[in-house]
Amino acid sequence: MSGAMEALRGFVRDNAGINLGADKDYLVVSRLKPQLTSWNVATLDGLVDRLRAQPKGSLASQVIAALTINETLWFRDQKPFEALKSVIIPDLVSRVPADRPIAIWSAACSSGQEVYSIAMTMREEEQQLRGRRFGILGSDICEPVLARARSGIYSQFEVQRGLPVQRLVKYFEDLGGEWRVRTELRANIEFRALNLLDLPQNMGPFDIIFCRNVLIYFEPPIKKAVLASLAARTRPGGYLALGGAETTLGLTAAFTPLPGWAGVYRKTA
Ligand SMILES: C[S@@+](CC[C@H](N)C(=O)[O-])C[C@H]1O[C@@H](n2cnc3c(N)ncnc32)[C@H](O)[C@@H]1O
Incomplete structure (x- = not known):
């Protein structure tokens, strides 16, 4: 045994x-x-x-x-979503050509709460975005959680974890005991099974990558390899958000911490 x-x-x-x-x-x-x-x-x-x-x-x-651990919740740690609203969107809007959609990737998205939290934040910043389009890719190595993410259906217990009630009512349909993300919010989201250790060569580049609460499971050489691979798929001046217990320190110089926003990094020039 x-x-x-x-x-x-x-x-x-x-x-x-x-x-x-x-x-x-x-x-x-x-x-x-x-x-x-x-x-x-x-x-x-x-x-x-x-x-x-x-x-x-x-x-x-x-x-x-x-054998994966799929723990997740809505607007986890809040900071990255605030950074998106206060720093990242204004910066991207000021320099990304207006006709190019903003490309966002949630790279270990589990059952999708992170993806839909990003989508809600983007929708709520429509005024700042001034008509700019965006697309979100959600990926994970675990097919069963991706199937749940795709379905957009969550239990009463799940929607109570970090999702304010106004957003629940605005973005979800009540299925009687369960809640389904409304079609409008799902419109520009795609889900795909991907292993961070074996990513397709031709992916990206992305303006923003969320890769949160997955590096904690990896040994330093794997963390380094994954961060290098994320850097290769990030546009110049693009952003990376990591989990609260994760850092790039001692692992890569390809990303620089964004001052005042713990866990948020910018691709080093
Ligand atoms: C703890 S969850 C984090 C979910 C979300 N990012 C969050 O912060 O709430 C970690 C996820 O990483 C996924 N994962 C683990 N190893 C992976 C790998 N090699 N490639 C892609 N995803 C992986 C797991 O399946 C799991 O869904």
């Missing part, structure tokens, strides 16, 4: 960057065991054998998805 645990930890680290210490064995067991029957294997050792035989493909994706 401990050989299987070690192999599974290695598999998730090598393929998704996620570093699950031995103290997370309970998580591995509790998330994978209930799915073994549907994968047609009897034990975790059997699962390891199957993954060795087929390290890419559907089973591998499902195992990775099962």
Whole structure:
């Protein structure tokens, strides 16, 4: 069993960057065991054998998805959304050609709360945007949470986590016990399954990247590689928002902290 645990930890680290210490064995067991029957294997050792035989493909994706931590909420930490409104939009409006849409990417968006929080902020700043269009890409390695993000349907419990009631009423339809994001808010949003360790070459460039609360799961060499890859997909003068416990310090000089806005960075000139 401990050989299987070690192999599974290695598999998730090598393929998704996620570093699950031995103290997370309970998580591995509790998330994978209930799915073994549907994968047609009897034990975790059997699962390891199957993954060795087929390290890419559907089973591998499902195992990775099962081991992700998808905790998220609306307007998480608030600061990045305030920065968007007070600093980022005014700067972009002053220098981005009026006919080019502003490109935004939420790079580990889980079930979509971050994406829709960005969309609500952009809608509410229509006056500042002066007719400028925008597009938002939401991506995650975990297909089941992306399916939820795409559906735009949230439980009563979920909408109570960080979403002010005026916004709930304005942007959601009441389905009776659940709430669905209105079509207007979803209009310029696209969701796509992407692994931050293996991004397509031709992505972007983006004006703003939100990559929040995912680098915490990676070891420093992976954090460095991911930040380099994000920098390569950020326009000159573009912005990066990280999570509250994340930093670029000691990892890359490609982004410079935006003074007064903890967690928000600008691509270094
Ligand atoms: C804790 S959630 C953060 C969600 C949101 N950004 C927020 O801050 O509320 C972390 C997300 O990162 C995703 N993730 C983990 N490893 C990934 C990888 N290698 N590529 C893309 N997404 C990944 C997980 O599936 C999970 O949904």
